[in-house]
Amino acid sequence: MSGAGPLVGVVLVSHSKAVAESVAALAAGLAGDGGRVPLAAAGGTPDGGLGTSSALIAAAAREVDRGAGVALLVDLGSAVLTVKAMLAEGDELPDGARLVDAPFVEGAVAAVVSASAGADLAAVVAAAGEAYGYRKQ
Known part of the structure; x- marks a missing residue:
């Protein structure tokens, strides 16, 4: 790991704007130095409802892209499908964008700490994915 270059960006995609923003605040706060990580929440629909929006996801990914890649963490099924479709189309997300298979909250914290x-x-993707192994007993 080296802190010399641009940092990996992290986008948190949730069906709820409040959930995405809260998890982003938690991850940044727990990371200590997480405030320097390019981090964005892409939650809900443009009108504030529940759901996912490719336009909001694309805008968040462009916002955090510094050239080191963008890790996208998602909460539920249709968010996964939306990001997969966007990656398959190849023109809405920055080069180097990756869908991360990780638990949403724990993975977000691990991704932001690592970034x-x-x-x-x-390494950011791997750290987030390792959060599946976090035991709570």
């Missing part, structure tokens, strides 16, 4: 330490995209 804040200067990890590359592969």
